[in-house]
Amino acid sequence: MPAGAPRKVLVVDDDPDFVAVTKTILVKEGYQVTTAANGDEALAAMKKESPNLVIMDVMMKTPLEGVTVSQKMFADPALSKIPIVMVSSIASTDKAGLLPDNVQIPIDAWIDKPVKPENLLNVVKRFLK
DSSP states (O other): OTOOOEEEEEEEEEOOOHHHHHEEEEHHHEEEEEEHHHHHHHHHHHHHHHSEEEEEEEEOOOOOOOOHHHHHHHHHHHTTTTEEEEEEEEGGTTTGGGSOOOSSOOOOEEESSSSOHHHHHHHHHHHHH
């Protein structure tokens, strides 16, 4: 990424409070933030906005929608190089067993919810130096 180029982050989550707080934290640090409430919106936004990083929930319209979107991104040459940070509370829910343990989920980092702002920023900075 050229020096001074805007660092674009796409935040994908069906929880408007999480999206609003995450966007506020990232914008304050100088990132350009686009948001999407589900996988279909996310894929459309990625093709339009070309984000440098995607922060995405696992559970949205379906319990594993984020996993499905990450697999679609991995299979699409135009999207496969975009780092994905998965954020979720699925591990602490009754849906934890739905996460596939026999399939590689193509993500670059995982953050458990609730997300601490400093943890979020540390992970984002790792991908957007």
